[in-house]
Amino acid sequence: MDGVVQLQKQLVDYIASLFHEGFLDEQFNQLQQLQDESNPDFVVEVVSLFFEDSERLLNELAKALEQETIDFRKVDAHVHQFKGSSSSIGAHRVQNVCITFRNYCEEQNVEGVEPWHRCLKCLQQVKHEYSLVRNKLETLFQLEKQIIAAGGSLPAT
Amino acid sequence: MATSSSSSSSSSSSSSSSSSSASMGDEKPHVLAVDDSLVDRKLIEKLLTKSSCKVTTAENGKKALELLGLGDGQRTFNNNVCKVNLIITDYCMPGMTGYELLKKIKESPSMKHIPVVVVSSENVPTRIKKCLDEGAQEFMLKPLQLSDVTKLRCQLTKFSNPHKGMLCMGR
Numbered sequence: 058m059d060g061v062v063q064l065q066k067q068l069v070d071y072i073a074s075l076f077h078e079g080f081l082d083e084q085f086n087q088l089q090q091l092q093d094e095s096n097p098d099f100v101v102e103v104v105s106l107f108f109e110d111s112e113r114l115l116n117e118l119a120k121a122l123e124q125e126t127i128d129f130r131k132v133d134a135h136v137h138q139f140k141g142s143s144s145s146i147g148a149h150r151v152q153n154v155c156i157t158f159r160n161y162c163e164e165q166n167v168e169g170v171e172p173w174h175r176c177l178k179c180l181q182q183v184k185h186e187y188s189l190v191r192n193k194l195e196t197l198f199q200l201e202k203q204i205i206a207a208g209g210s211l212p213a214t
Numbered sequence: 215m216a217t218s219s220s221s222s223s224s225s226s227s228s229s230s231s232s233s234s235s236a237s238m239g240d241e242k243p244h245v246l247a248v249d250d251s252l253v254d255r256k257l258i259e260k261l262l263t264k265s266s267c268k269v270t271t272a273e274n275g276k277k278a279l280e281l282l283g284l285g286d287g288q289r290t291f292n293n294n295v296c297k298v299n300l301i302i303t304d305y306c307m308p309g310m311t312g313y314e315l316l317k318k319i320k321e322s323p324s325m326k327h328i329p330v331v332v333v334s335s336e337n338v339p340t341r342i343k344k345c346l347d348e349g350a351q352e353f354m355l356k357p358l359q360l361s362d363v364t365k366l367r368c369q370l371t372k373f374s375n376p377h378k379g380m381l382c383m384g385r
Contacts, residue, residue, distance in 0.1 A: 084357055087357070087359060087360070088257075090360070091257075091260050091261065091264060091360070093264075096260070099260060102256065103253060103256050103257060103260075106252050106253050106256055107253050109252075110251070110252055110253055134308070137306065138250075138251060140335070141251055141253075141254065141306075141335050141356065142251055142252075142253040142254070144335060144356070144357055145251070145253050145254055145257055145356070145357045146253065
């Protein structure tokens with residue numbers, strides 16, 4: 058029983074730190090509140106969709122930025138989607154770098170290499186934040202699995 | 215609760231073409247949610263089911279119109295078309311935007327009575343005005359909260375059944 062209690066505390070502390078460090082925001086709480094007995098894996102399901110979608114978008118972005126002539130509207134469209142999905146699951150830091158990225162895309166009407174470099178940098182940042190939050194969420198889900206496996210229940214949010 | 219006074223008993227008591235549910239009157243409103251984002255479709259579906267609504271999702275305007283029987287080449291009297299009480303559509307979608315979808319719905323004699331709610335992640339006053347002017351019931355910001363959806367559901371009940379509206383108090 059002790060082990061479960063410890064794990065539960067670990068989970069609560071971990072989630073709190075993710076909020077504190079800005080990885081997650083209130084929207085994530087909303088997701089957790091939507092989860093119930095009829096759909097106990099809801100959060101994992103939505104977040105998994107987010108992961109899939111994000112991988113796709115990152116690929117599209119990389120491709121778009123490799124083109125001879127960059128179609129900034131396309132880039133912007135992808136980033137807009139990424140911003141939307143990260144906002145929907147509460148991935149706060151990812152959402153923020155997407156906003157920055159979009160601002161750069163909107164400034165792109167200048168000829169030259171500069172805009173492209175900035176966009177590449179932005180893409181790196183988005184990738185970075187995404188992989189950070191992905192790791193954090195996977196760790197979170199692992200903890201939850203351990204608790205359930207040990208016969209415990211997930212602490213209420 | 216049967217309200218015999220109203221002659222245009224729309225959604226709840228039509229027994230002829232309700233495709234899935236065999237029960238006499240569908241108590242649950244049927245909502246069509248349109249969004250190109252997989253994540254958001256999943257989310258809106260959950261929000262709606264949790265608010266006791268029946269949900270159908272569509273990933274773009276074209277599919278939405280087909281579901282409503284307004285697609286290219288479809289005839290208006292199509293009994294396989296699902297009866298919908300509310301349409302919630304994202305604004306920014308590739309191809310047909312939510313605004314364009316709204317327009318098409320409001321131009322259709324058979325569908326223009328269905329309330330359409332436009333949602334967007336961006337708070338752009340000109341966009342909002344455009345949608346409201348075109349007949350959108352409401353414009354809401356994403357991500358939607360459960361309280362937003364509960365409020366919509368309540369309004370739905372009031373529209374289709376004025377007497378039932380009273381039961382929405384305090385929810």
